[in-house]
Amino acid sequence: MYQLDQHQAPIYQGLVNLRKKRIVPFDVPGHKRGRGNPELVELLGEKCVGIDVNSMKPLDNLGHPVSIIREAEELAAEAFGAAHAFLMIGGTTSSVQSMILATCKAGDKIILPRNVHKSAINALVLCGAIPIYIEMSVNPQIGIALGLENDRVAQAIKEHPDAKAVLINNPTYYGICSDLKGLTKMAHAAGMKVLVDEAHGAHLHFTDQLPLSAMDAGADMAAVSMHKSGGSLTQSSILLLGSQMNAEYVRQIINLTQSTSASYLLMSSLDVSRRNLALRGKESFEKVIRMSEYARQEINTVGGYYAYSKELVDGVSVYDFDVTKLSIYTQGIGLTGIEVYDLLRDEYDIQIEFGDIGNILAYISIGDRIQDIERLVGALADIKRLYSRDGKDLITGEYIQPEVVLSPQEAFYAQSKIIPLSESAGAISGEVVMCYPPGIPILAPGERVTQEIIDFVQFAKDKGCSLQGTEDPEVNNLKVILEH
Structure with missing residues (x-):
């Protein structure tokens, strides 16, 4: 049995070894290391296209890993404090859906907030589970849904003791965190699994200056978007399991929908990024915290905007706040978030993560620099000076909880x-x-x-x-x- 060593990246090393052998390919993909598609080589480069390969014995198989992929999974589990980890090449959409499909069958109930990602709703379409939605509080000023309140979850558990699981999205896109530890303890006492959509929390485990991660809180499963704050390639994700889950059953669930032609570009990016976080995550994310806090301070000095943070924490509807999230309310300058988003891109060549009716989100991560922050702050000040208006025609309140009539x-x-x-x-x-x-x-x-x-x-x-x-x-x- 090999010794786990976070300095290792077994999938990456397997691809390096393959490249050295100059093997003649009579397998897929049909571009044959790029020779059949020179435009693709020009776009992505020979190194990238040369390791876009298919599963083979030396490189293991994601659907049934026995060597380097299994080792990479075990390294990921150790790095994130989980009992098991799966490398996911269908994005965190696939991870969220696998969590729900692994715990719920047709007719089963699942307790969840209504402000979940569409991947969770689509999982309910696939498996036929019945959603029991928790009513969400909304911050009246910035118009966003807040966290899951313990009392409301307790009431839902009491009214639906036959529910199979509780799904929590933590942190939300805006940085709002719920009481993961308290909710997990409550759900487990009722015999329910705890599933956490941790798409925006790949960084939480690596420093104690941030809210608690799902695995540290004792959750049963967590879907982690490594490509968001973790630095891997787009569409790559990790699904984490606690000690009470049957890992091989979960793998069978994943294999119901995941490709049998897994991308080694995506898998190797997960492998290398996990190593980076395990070795340098603490210092990297503490730098991100400092940059985000600086940006928040500077933006609030501009006036009109509101870059919110831990002052929202009340221990009930906002249990904690992920300060790496640079969420900014824009209607104070009379513009919607989407209008500021468009102006930043079209007039200032700045691409932020999203703009909605009331807010924008600038995603600050391990790849940002302080000069980028300065440019964003300067652009926001300029937008206020040039484009601000009274905004009396704006709709406030971003979150509506509809009535559920059918599953x-x-x-x-x-x-x-x-x-x-x-x-x-x-x-x-x-x-x-x-x-x-x-x-x-x-x-x-x-x-x-x-x-x-x-x-x-x-x-x-x-x-x-x-x-x-x-x-x-x-x-x-x-x-x-x-x-x-």
Whole structure:
């Protein structure tokens, strides 16, 4: 048995060894190390295309790993404080869906907040589980949903003692954290699994200056977006398991939907990034904290904007705050977040993570520099000077919790018809409507459409939000359920 050593990156080393052997490829992919597609080599480079290879004995197989991939998984588990880890090449969407599919079957109940990512709603469509949504508090000033409140979760557990799991998204896109340890203890006492969508928390485990990570809180499963704050390639993720989960059963669930032709570019990026975090994560993320806090201070000095932080913590609806998240409320200068987002990109060549109705998020990570922060602050000050207005026409309140009439699966597969969105008030939606990013559904299948929701969608469209999820690419029409 090999000794785990966080200085090692077994998949990366396996690819280096393969490159040295100059093997003649009579397998897929058909570009044959780039020789059949010179434009691809020009775009990505010979080194990259040369290691875009298929599974073979020396390189192991993600669906049933026995050598270097299994070692990479064990190193990832140790680095994140988990009992087991899976390298995921279908993004954290695949990780979130695997968590739900591994714990819930058709008709099972799952307790969760309504402001989940669409991947969780889609998992309910796939498996037929029934969502038990927790009512969320909203910050009236910045209009975002806050954390899961312990009392409300306790009440849901009491009313639905047969629920199989509690899903928590922590931290949220905006940095809001719930009481993971308290919620985990409560759910476990009721015999329920705890699943954490930790897409925005790959960094939490590596310093005690940040909120508690899912594994440190004792959760059963956590979906971690390594490509967000962890530094790996886009679409790569890690699924972490606690000691009470059957890892090989979870692998079977993953293999139901994950590709059998796993990308070694993605897997090696996970391997190298895990090594980087294990060896240098503490110093890297503490630098990110300092940069974010500096940016927050400078932006709040500009005036009009509100870069929020730990002052939101009240121990109830906001248990903690991830200070690496540079979330900024923009309506104080009379502009929506999406308008500021567009101005930053189009006028200042600055690409931030997202803008919604009231906020923007600038993602600060291990790759940022202080001069980049200065440029962002300067651009925001310039936007205030040139474009600010009274903003009396703006809608406030980013979060609406719709009424659930049917389960997502029942609604998704029900008989339906397409009608104008403007005429859909009172109908039951048969599809998702969301702004992306952040990818939290405004409407999910099975939910009642209200005039408030219609007005919100129209306002988001008018302001330039990227609306997705409907069959109609323009989101002028909505698929609704034919009433029984």
